[in-house]
Amino acid sequence: MFSGPLLRYKLAGGRLEPCYLDERYAPLIRDLLLAYESAAGQPYHRLEERLGLFPAFNLQERRLFRGLRKVIEESLCLQYSGKVAPRRIRETVFRLAGENPGLPAEEIFTLAAAALGLGSGEVCDQLYGDLARNRRVEIPSPLPSPGEVVSRYNFRLLQGLLGRCVRLQVSTEGNARAIYQLAKLHGLLLELREASAAPAAPLRLEITGPLALFRSTLRYGRALARFLPACCAGTSYRIQAVLRLKDRQAVLEVTPQDRLLSSHRLPRLFDSRVEKRFFEDFLRLGSPWSILREADLLPAGRTVFIPDFTLRHRERPDRPVHLEIIGFWTRDYLARKRQLLRQLPPVPLILCIDRSLRLDEAPAEPGGSLLGGSPPGDSPLDRFPVIHFTGRVPAEEALKKVVAMTNFS
Amino acid sequence: MENSGPPSIPCTFFFDRGSVAADPDLDRELARKAPGGLRWDPRTRQFRLPAHRWRELKGWLEGRGVPFRYFSGRPAGFRPEPGRAPPLLRPYQRAALEAWAARGCRGSIELPTGSGKTRLAIACLLALGGPALIVVPTCHLLAQWKAALEEFYPGPIAVFGDGRRDLQPVTVMTFDSAYLHLDRFGDHFDLLIADEAHHLAGGDFQEIPMMATAPYRLGLSATFPAEAEERARLEELLGSICYSISISRLAGSWLAPFEVKVLPLRLAGNEQAEHDRQRALFLGFYLPFMREYPRARWEDFVRAASRTVSGREALAGLRRSRSLLAFPRAKLEALDCLLEQHAAEPTLVFTGSNQTAYEISRRFLIPAITCEIGRAERQEILQRFEGGRYRAVVSAKVLNEGMDVPSASCAIVVGGTSSPREHIQRLGRILRPRPEKRAVLYELVILATSEWAASEKRNRADVFRSAPSL
Numbered sequence: 044m045f046s047g048p049l050l051r052y053k054l055a056g057g058r059l060e061p062c063y064l065d066e067r068y069a070p071l072i073r074d075l076l077l078a079y080e081s082a083a084g085q086p087y088h089r090l091e092e093r094l095g096l097f098p099a100f101n102l103q104e105r106r107l108f109r110g111l112r113k114v115i116e117e118s119l120c121l122q123y124s125g126k127v128a129p130r131r132i133r134e135t136v137f138r139l140a141g142e143n144p145g146l147p148a149e150e151i152f153t154l155a156a157a158a159l160g161l162g163s164g165e166v167c168d169q170l171y172g173d174l175a176r177n178r179r180v181e182i183p184s185p186l187p188s189p190g191e192v193v194s195r196y197n198f199r200l201l202q203g204l205l206g207r208c209v210r211l212q213v214s215t216e217g218n219a220r221a222i223y224q225l226a227k228l229h230g231l232l233l234e235l236r237e238a239s240a241a242p243a244a245p246l247r248l249e250i251t252g253p254l255a256l257f258r259s260t261l262r263y264g265r266a267l268a269r270f271l272p273a274c275c276a277g278t279s280y281r282i283q284a285v286l287r288l289k290d291r292q293a294v295l296e297v298t299p300q301d302r303l304l305s306s307h308r309l310p311r312l313f314d315s316r317v318e319k320r321f322f323e324d325f326l327r328l329g330s331p332w333s334i335l336r337e338a339d340l341l342p343a344g345r346t347v348f349i350p351d352f353t354l355r356h357r358e359r360p361d362r363p364v365h366l367e368i369i370g371f372w373t374r375d376y377l378a379r380k381r382q383l384l385r386q387l388p389p390v391p392l393i394l395c396i397d398r399s400l401r402l403d404e405a406p407a408e409p410g411g412s413l414l415g416g417s418p419p420g421d422s423p424l425d426r427f428p429v430i431h432f433t434g435r436v437p438a439e440e441a442l443k444k445v446v447a448m449t450n451f452s
Numbered sequence: 453m454e455n456s457g458p459p460s461i462p463c464t465f466f467f468d469r470g471s472v473a474a475d476p477d478l479d480r481e482l483a484r485k486a487p488g489g490l491r492w493d494p495r496t497r498q499f500r501l502p503a504h505r506w507r508e509l510k511g512w513l514e515g516r517g518v519p520f521r522y523f524s525g526r527p528a529g530f531r532p533e534p535g536r537a538p539p540l541l542r543p544y545q546r547a548a549l550e551a552w553a554a555r556g557c558r559g560s561i562e563l564p565t566g567s568g569k570t571r572l573a574i575a576c577l578l579a580l581g582g583p584a585l586i587v588v589p590t591c592h593l594l595a596q597w598k599a600a601l602e603e604f605y606p607g608p609i610a611v612f613g614d615g616r617r618d619l620q621p622v623t624v625m626t627f628d629s630a631y632l633h634l635d636r637f638g639d640h641f642d643l644l645i646a647d648e649a650h651h652l653a654g655g656d657f658q659e660i661p662m663m664a665t666a667p668y669r670l671g672l673s674a675t676f677p678a679e680a681e682e683r684a685r686l687e688e689l690l691g692s693i694c695y696s697i698s699i700s701r702l703a704g705s706w707l708a709p710f711e712v713k714v715l716p717l718r719l720a721g722n723e724q725a726e727h728d729r730q731r732a733l734f735l736g737f738y739l740p741f742m743r744e745y746p747r748a749r750w751e752d753f754v755r756a757a758s759r760t761v762s763g764r765e766a767l768a769g770l771r772r773s774r775s776l777l778a779f780p781r782a783k784l785e786a787l788d789c790l791l792e793q794h795a796a797e798p799t800l801v802f803t804g805s806n807q808t809a810y811e812i813s814r815r816f817l818i819p820a821i822t823c824e825i826g827r828a829e830r831q832e833i834l835q836r837f838e839g840g841r842y843r844a845v846v847s848a849k850v851l852n853e854g855m856d857v858p859s860a861s862c863a864i865v866v867g868g869t870s871s872p873r874e875h876i877q878r879l880g881r882i883l884r885p886r887p888e889k890r891a892v893l894y895e896l897v898i899l900a901t902s903e904w905a906a907s908e909k910r911n912r913a914d915v916f917r918s919a920p921s922l
Contacts (some may be wrong), residue, residue, distance in 0.1 A: 101758035130829055133819065137833075140817035141841050144795060148817055171810055174824050230635065234495045239572050249495075253469040254659065256493050256633070257502050262631065262659055 044268055045203030049110045051103055052204065052295075059286060059293040060104070064193045072111060072189040079115055079186060086122055088176040103124065114195045118186050123177035127159050129173040132166055135159055197301075198271075204295055205268040207286045209259045211250045213274050219248075220337045220349050221273045226250055227235040228281055229266035235342050248340070259287050275299075315435060317370045318351060321395075324438035331357040331452075332445060339365065344386035356451040364391040364445045368436060384427070391448050393441060394424070400431045462522035463513070464656025467508075470635030470663035472506045472522075475501040487512050503638050504689060507667040524639045524665075532621040533607035535578040538572075542706055545572045548695035552576060552670065559691035560649055561670030564699040566707055566858070569672045570600045573645050576670055578604060582642030583621040587630045587660055589648045591827060593854045597624045597647070627651065630660045638663040645670045646690060648853060650873070653682035661689040665839055674880055675873045699876070699883065707883040708861065710891035714907060716899045717782035727776045727901060733769030737762055777903050779808045783896045784815070785867055790864050790894055791816060791844060798837060798859045799844040800851060802878050804867025809846045812866070818844040852877045856885040863893045870906035 051062035075097070082090035097108060135155045141379065143151065148328070149163070158162040171177060178335040187195065205211070213222060226233040234249040250270065267284070274280050282297040313319040313336070314399035325334050332354045350365035369380065382396075428444055430437065446452050463482070464475035474490070476481065476498045481488050483499045488509035493500040501509060506522075512518050541549065545568055548561045557580060563569050577584045586597055591614040600607050601622060610618035612633070613626030619637060644664050649671030659670065671690035678685060683693075703709050719727055741753055748756075757763030773870050791799065803809045806822045819833045819842055830831035830850070836842045838859050852874055853856070860882045868874055882891040897907040 076476075101764070102755060103758075105758075130826075133829075135840055136817060137819045137836075141836075141843060144843070151817055167814070170814060171820075174810075202787065232495045243716065252495075253471045253500065254502065254662070256471070256491055256495075256500055257489065257662075258659070260659060261656055262635075383889075 044206055044265075045110060045113070045199045045299070047203075047207075049106055049113065050200065050203050050207075051106050051110070054288075054291075054293055055292055059204070059288075059295040059297065061197075061204055062107070063197045063200065064107075066190075066193070068193060069189040072192050075111055075115060076186050076189065079119070080182065082180045083182050085180055086176070087178050087180055090178065090180055103120040110200065111192065112194055114192055114199065115186060117195075118184065120181040120183055121175055122181050123173050123178050125165070125169045125172050126255060127161060127169070129169055129171060132159060132161075132169055133171075135168070136166065136170060201297065201301075202268045202271055204286060205271055205284055206264040207261060207288055208264045208267045208289050208295075209251070209255060209261065209292070210285040211267045212247065212283040213250065213270070214247045215274060215279070219340050222248060222250075222270060223347065223349065224341060225270055225273055229263070231263060231266060233340075233347070235340055235347065259292070261287060270436060274403065314351075315368075315370055317397075317434075318368055319437040321368065321441075322352070322361065324435070325352075325354075325441065326437055328442055330442055333357065335358075339363065341365070341387060341390055341392075343383050346383070346386075348383050349386055350392060354445055356449065359449070359451050362391075362449055362451070363391065364448060366393045366395060366441060368395045370397045372403070381422075387426075389426070392427045393430060393444055393448075394427050395430045395432055395436045395441070398431045461711050463518060464523070464853045465509075465520060466523040467503065467525050467639035467665060468500070470503055470638050470659075471500045471855045472503055472509075472665065482518065501663045504662050506665045510667075517792070525636075526640045527903050530583055530621050530640060532581065532583060534581070534606070534629070535605045537604075537605055538575045538578045538844075539571045539834060541572065541575055542568065544697050544706065545575070545804075548572055549575055549579070551695040553579075555694045557643075557668040557670075559669070559694035560673070560676065560686060562673055562676050562693055562696035562716060564707060564883065565674045565877060566884040567697070567702055568706075569647070569674075570597065573647075573670060573672060574601060574604050576660065577601075577622070577643060577645065580643050580668055582668075583640060584623075584643040584645060585637075585641040585664070586622075586624045586645040586647065587627055588624060588854070589651050590854050591626060592830070593647060594624050594626060595831075595848075596854070596856055627657050627660060630821060634660055634663040639665045641666045643668040644671065644690075645672065647672050649673045649686065649690060650676055650682075652689060653677050653686045658685060658689060676874050699879070703883070705809075706885060708885045708889040708891045710879070710883060710893065712879070712895070712911070714895045714897055714911070715786055716897055716901055716904075717786055718900070719776070720781050723776055723780050724900075727773050730773040730776070731902075732767040734766045734773065738770075739768035773902075777898055777901055778804055778867055779811055780898065782898065786896050787812070787816070787864060787866060790862075791818075794862045794892075795843060797862045798840070799862040799864060800860045800878075800881055801844060801846040801858065802851070802863065802865045802868055803846060803848045804869070806848050808867060809848045812846045816844070816846075818842065818846055819846055821847040821855075823850055851881060855881070857881055858886075860884075861886075861889050863891075865893065865895045867896075868910075871911040872910045872912060875910040 053060045053062065075094075078093050078097075079090065082093065094112065098104075132155065135158055136151060139151050139154050139158075140146070143154075152163040152166045156166045159166065161169075215222065223233060231250050231252050234251070235247070236420065250267060252260065252266075254260050254262065271282075274282050280297075280299065282295075284295045284297075286293050286295055314324065318336075322334060322336065325332075335353045335355070337349050337351065338353045340349055350367045352366040354364045354366060356362065369377075430440055430444065462890055463478060465472050473493070473496070478499050480757060483492070484511055487727075488501050488505040490499050490501045490509060503551075510522070544563075548563065549572060552559050552561060557576070561569070561572065563572070573586070588594060588597060589591070594611050594613055598609050601624070605622055607622060608620045610620035610623040612618060613629035619640070623641075641664065644661060645665035646652055646661065646669070649675045651887055652660060652671070669690045671686060676686065676693060687693075699707060718724070728810055737757060738753065741756060742748065745752065754767065757767050787801070801812060801818070803812065806820075806824060809820045809822055812818070821830050821833055833842065834855065834857060837845050837857065840859075845857075863882045865875075865878060868878070879893050882893065895907060897903050
């Protein structure tokens with residue numbers, strides 16, 4: 044992630060345009076990589092001198108140059124190769140100088156060399172040999188290709204900009220759980236925004252931290268920047284970030300057109316075999332309904348409910364139906380689920396319940412069965428349509444229910 | 453729980469990630485009237501206020517007899533052990549403590565470096581007896597505070613920062629760690645002590661005191677900012693400055709008497725010619741630009757200059773002229789002379805850059821303390837310096853603030869910024885009193901260059917105007 048002095052961007056009308064690199068920069072990067080390769084085994088300050096010969100005419104170009112150096116130097120090692128640790132050399136030299144006031148420096152170096160088993164020239168040279176600029180450049184594995192440098196540069200530039208973020212808005216499909224979990228992990232607040240009226244409008248989330256209410260704080264910027272891999276992992280996303288740059292604010296937008304690589308792995312697609320089978324069976328039906336896994340967050344009181352599947356009709360994607368499979372369970376799990384479902388507002392949701400659970404009859408806690416509770420009407424079973432299944436969720440029955448609920452066939 | 457009441461009481465507050473949040477059904481009329489920055493948070497559908505203002509709101513609720521409950525995340529029994537006998541205080545330290553107590557144990561105290569701020573803060577901590585958090589700017593200060601506390605407090609003292617994550621009723625934490633983590637522990641402490649509190653007047657670190665509910669606060673610094681806006685910010689976060697005493701008032705009694713000697717030097721003939729040539733390159737672009745845009749800031753100038761060939765040459769000229777002033781022959785000779793003259797006195801040499809510090813270190817064989825030298829080695833160098841095994845130490849910035857070098861009695865400023873704060877902090881390093889000690893600060897300044905103006909600017913502070921000088 045780039046720090047402030049490496050960030051390159053243009054501002055126009057409150058919008059921020061990151062200065063991404065593309066293949067046009069390949070020749071420059073190739074020359075830079077050659078300079079690094081030929082510096083192997085030499086002190087770092089020699090490499091710096093050589094890099095100083097590269098033309099960088101203005102502030103933006105110097106920033107670009109420093110950014111590229113940072114990316115390439117992630118693959119370098121700086122080694123100290125002397126026989127005696129410089130700290131020991133310093134300790135000896137300064138001790139001798141303290142014990143022999145008035146003795147010329149050359150003589151102190153000679154005394155130190157004798158004590159350390161080095162030549163006096165070596166003592167002088169290696170006195171600060173462990174500082175980065177005096178270490179030797181090592182290239183343990185092949186340097187990245189120009190294309191890789193471009194990708195890494197762009198990603199770090201974007202992360203650096205998001206580090207200046209005071210508010211992040213994400214529209215995404217199919218990656219809701221990962222983002223939700225990251226927000227919880229970092230103690231951030233996740234707000235569900237009204238979906239736009241456009242068909243197939245994806246989920247819109249706004250992510251901030253508690254103190255953002257009082258101050259346009261950057262303290263969540265680093266955590267928000269960590270969302271980038273998760274947000275960019277899906278195929279369809281749109282990130283809108285409000286950034287604070289010195290004394291002004293600007294909006295940055297990122298979409299898949301920006302061609303950013305993400306190192307984030309999508310979460311495991313299915314939690315169970317039952318879910319996997321249902322997904323495959325539903326697809327096999329060839330209906331006009333698309334099926335997405337954990338793609339939506341539904342507000343449930345002060346928390347959210349993430350249904351297992353969201354089904355969208357090809358022509359009416361704005362009217363999704365959600366489907367939740369209740370298969371393997373523990374008593375606590377069911378109690379939490381009941382609490383969550385109770386807080387859900389009226390939404391088109393189908394509950395698929397494993398018959399072996401016998402939820403509506405199960406004698407369980409004082410005060411009622413697990414999902415079927417008392418008083419009457421309070422149970423989620425009364426509020427949402429239910430499909431009972433044994434072993435395999437009947438996809439055809441689910442589709443019939445969906446059609447019946449929406450009248451879209 | 454701070455104030456328990458019957459469960460039916462509607463007014464409930466709890467600490468929530470650096471803020472204090474109200475129960476969602478808090479009466480809106482009450483919230484509208486309440487002070488303390490209580491705001492509606494549409495994200496969580498509840499009222500919320502920054503943690504540092506909880507004391508104000510709590511006082512208001514109590515004053516109006518509004519019953520409320522407060523749920524804190526502070527673990528049960530999170531209380532310090534009883535301290536040993538508090539430190540003996542000097543008269544001005546006692547006066548400072550009384551002034552602070554009179555303001556409800558909330559305020560800042562301005563005392564010169566070396567006059568015993570840590571000791572005074574420990575007295576405040578022991579007097580209050582509640583859990584206390586001390587925030588400090590550097591890792592070095594973590595160790596220094598821990599050692600000072602151990603003298604008077606027998607219980608465990610936690611260090612949070614520098615790779616350690618311990619939390620106890622008495623905890624010392626770096627600014628960086630506090631900025632990142634205090635939103636989780638901000639309600640654990642009754643007393644917040646901010647060392648070098650001027651750093652909290654602006655920028656991101658001002659959010660550190662915002663995230664704590666601690667009703668009692670103590671800000672410590674030798675140099676509080678002069679700007680009204682920054683002072684007002686500190687007043688809101690830590691309380692107003694309730695006691696202040698200058699170096700001049702303490703010099704000769706509780707601080708060592710001192711002299712400030714500005715040594716005007718001249719560049720050698722060829723150096724001066726080269727300096728003037730480079731400077732002219734810079735001014736040739738800078739002055740017309742400033743005439744045209746009199747309100748332009750320095751960054752505006754740099755941006756404009758980097759767009760043209762002559763502008764870039766001007767910036768290069770500025771860099772070269774500055775590097776010629778960093779350690780020219782005249783400074784080298786003067787430093788040689790001064791180090792010989794003060795060979796028997798522990799001396800600190802201050803430079804403008806690490807490069808110059810290393811150059812001086814190699815030439816005069818004195819250890820350099822910079823940010824690139826590991827902490828253990830720095831510590832070892834300071835111990836040897838204190839023990840008299842090293843006669844001098846050279847540093848660019850690391851020694852400016854917070855490091856305790858009580859034996860030093862001579863400082864030689866080879867280079868630095870024009871900031872009076874930096875200059876006062878550097879002077880403060882040599883003022884710890886010792887019998888017969890007479891401190892002296894030399895400033896090596898090249899005449900007829902920008903250094904002269906910078907020196908005049910940093911010497912504008914009262915302490916330097918009233919100090920005896922050459």
